[in-house]
Amino acid sequence: MTSDNVATDGGLSVEAQNVLDEIDEKNVDFLRLQFTDILGTVKNVSVPADQAEKAFTEGIYFDGSSIEGFVRIQESDMRLMPDPRTFAVLPWRDRESGASARMICDVYDTSTGExxxxxxxxxxxxALERAHEMGYTVNAAPEPEFFLFEEDDEGRATTKTGDHGGYFDLAPKDLASDVRRDIIYGLEEMGFEIEASHHEVARGQHEINFEYDDALTTADxxxxxxxxxxxxxAQHDLHATFMPKPIPKINGSGMHTHISLFTEDGDNAFHDGADEFDLSETAKQFLGGILEHAPAxxxxTNPTVNSYKRLVPGYEAPVYVAWSDRNRSALIRKPAARIPAASRIExxxxxxxxxxxxxxxALIHAGLDGIEKGIEAPDPIRENIYEFDExxxxxxxxxxxxxxxxxxxDALEDDPVIYDALGEHVGPKFxxxxxxxxxxxxxxxxxxELDRYLETF
Incomplete structure (x- = not known):
């Protein structure tokens, strides 16, 4: 196995050497080598910082059989290869006695070296390689929402909020603004470029938006x-949750995701100033592909039982397979763009x-399938679909x-484009x-059910 962290002359790559230098400069004593399992849970293997060079050149072994959906017990040895571009010092550690840092890793199969x-x-x-072969790079920007809840006397999460704020409210109603501020400072220390933050619609609900970037960096x-x-x-004795619908009958948390393709020349492939919606034919086909494969x-994109408590009409979460340039009841929206480079779909x-x-x-493969097959996007719906009858x-x-x-x-298994996009290993395990x-x-x-039926029947 040849590591991307090793230069052609046998030494470390420039990026890897820069990380080693930064480890010394910032007094880092431990590294968290992070990766995710199939369900999206972040895992990490912690190693002393003096193991960084070995991690770059040889990788760090771990037992893959203990990770959800990875491998069977008889084929358990896996190897982590850190991506030096993801090095960041963790902002919540006391650095006087030594800092901790993390790097996101690619997982390698030790039996094949691949x-x-x-x-x-x-x-x-x-997915990004497929886009590259078609002449595109992919940019993405998510808007993850979350709730902040109080903890009980034993430190367990409740669903009690410490504020009574609403959409874009300010303190004193938004009592968590100080927490958001500290979160933003922490994110900025780790290299994030924050665009904005605000209180969301529901009590205790918040959103922090960070800058557009290439899709891999954004997923990281x-x-x-x-x-x-x-x-x-947790430092504020609060529990943050990304559960889609923690409280019934109020708005849930979404992660609206903005996507655009750029050509090899650096032009936005989604922009066409001559179009009514400033969308190119490529963008409309990409959009059409997502609508075509949306159920799968x-x-x-909505992988939990609880996800479907959010996807119901009346709480701003879209459930209707349509697109619009005006309202938010559709599955996909075309946001306004001030400049051509900002043309995108949401x-x-x-x-x-x-x-x-x-x-x-899944989103990228669906969109690329739309381009390859020339799938036409339907006409946009400019009315509020929530008000439509059947x-x-x-x-x-x-x-x-x-x-x-x-x-x-069921829809995923019936859709070979999306199912195959997950790969022969992840698809069945997922x-x-x-x-x-x-x-x-x-x-x-x-x-x-107990409240409704126990004493009635």
């Missing part, structure tokens, strides 16, 4: 973002419980997303895990 097909980061890289950043938000919230994509249905690598891969939706040809996780998994999750939910008895 990238492990079950690594979600590898799955996204394959989503995992880092969730980690930083949770860690700094949902299994990946997929509004993903939520922050998703594995960002798999979610971006007859009017049928008149406009508007379908709905799956109503539950089981239906989404479906197996999600089928089990949905089955466990179906056989459980909720508190709602």
């Amino acid at each position: 990238p492990f097909e079950g690594d979600p980061r590898y799955v996204l890289k394959q 950043n989503v995992g880092t973002f969730r980690t930083v938000v949770r860690a700094i919230a 994509i949902t299994a990946v 997929a509004r249905f993903p939520d922050p419980s998703c594995n960002p690598y798999l979610a971006f891969a 007859e009017k939706r049928e008149e406009y040809g508007i379908e709905t997303l799956p109503e539950n996780l089981g239906g989404a998994i 479906v197996e895990a999600k089928r089990q999750e949905h089955t466990e939910y179906l056989v459980d008895v909720s508190q709602w």
Whole structure:
């Protein structure tokens, strides 16, 4: 196995050597080598900082059989190869006695020396390679929302909020503004460029937006973002959750995702100033591909039982397979763009419980399929689809997303484009895990059922 961290002369690459220098300069004593499992949970192997050079040249072994969806016990040895471009010092550690830093890793199969097909980061890289072969690079920008809840006397999460703020409210109603400020400082220390932050619609709900970047860096950043938000919230004795719908009958948390393609010349392939919507034919075909494959994509972008408690009409989460340049009831929106480079589409249905690598891969493969097949986007819907009755939706040809996780998994298995996009390893493992999750939910008895039926029947 030849590491990208090793230069042609046998020494370390410039990026890897820069990391070693920074480790010395910033008094880093431990490195967290991070990766994600198929479900999107961030894992890490912690090593002393003096193992960094070995990590770059040889990799660090770990037991893959203990990771959800990775490998069987008899083929458990895996290897982590850190990406030096992802080096960042963790902002919540006391640095007087030594700092900790993290690097995001690619997972390699020790038996072949090749990238492990079950690594979600590898799955996204394959999607980006397909885009590259078609002459494109992919940029993405997510808007992950989250709730901040109080903890009880034993440090366990509750669903009590410490504020009564609403959309874009300021203190004193938004009592968590100081927490958001500290989170932003922490993110900026780790290299994030923050665009904006605000209180969201629901009590205790927040959003912090960071800059557009290439899709791989953005997927890395989503995992880092969730980690930083949770860690700094905990310092304030709060619990941060990216659960899509933690409180019934109020707005849930989404992760609206902006996407655009750029050509090899650096031009935005989605922009056409002569078009009514400033969208090129390429953009409309990409958009058409996402709409075509939306039911299957949902299994990946909205991967939990709880995700479908958010995807119901009336709470701003889109459930209707359509697009619009004006309203937010459609699945995909065309945001206004001040300059050609900013032309993009916004997929509004993903939520922050998703594995960002798999979610971006599914969206990208769907869009590229639309380009390859010349799938035409339907006409945009400029009316509020939530106000349509079933007859009017049928008149406009508007379908709905799956109503539950089981239906989404059915759609995924029936859609070879999206299922195959996950790869021969991840696809079956992902479906197996999600089928089990949905089955466990179906056989459980909720508190709602007990309250409604226990004393009635």
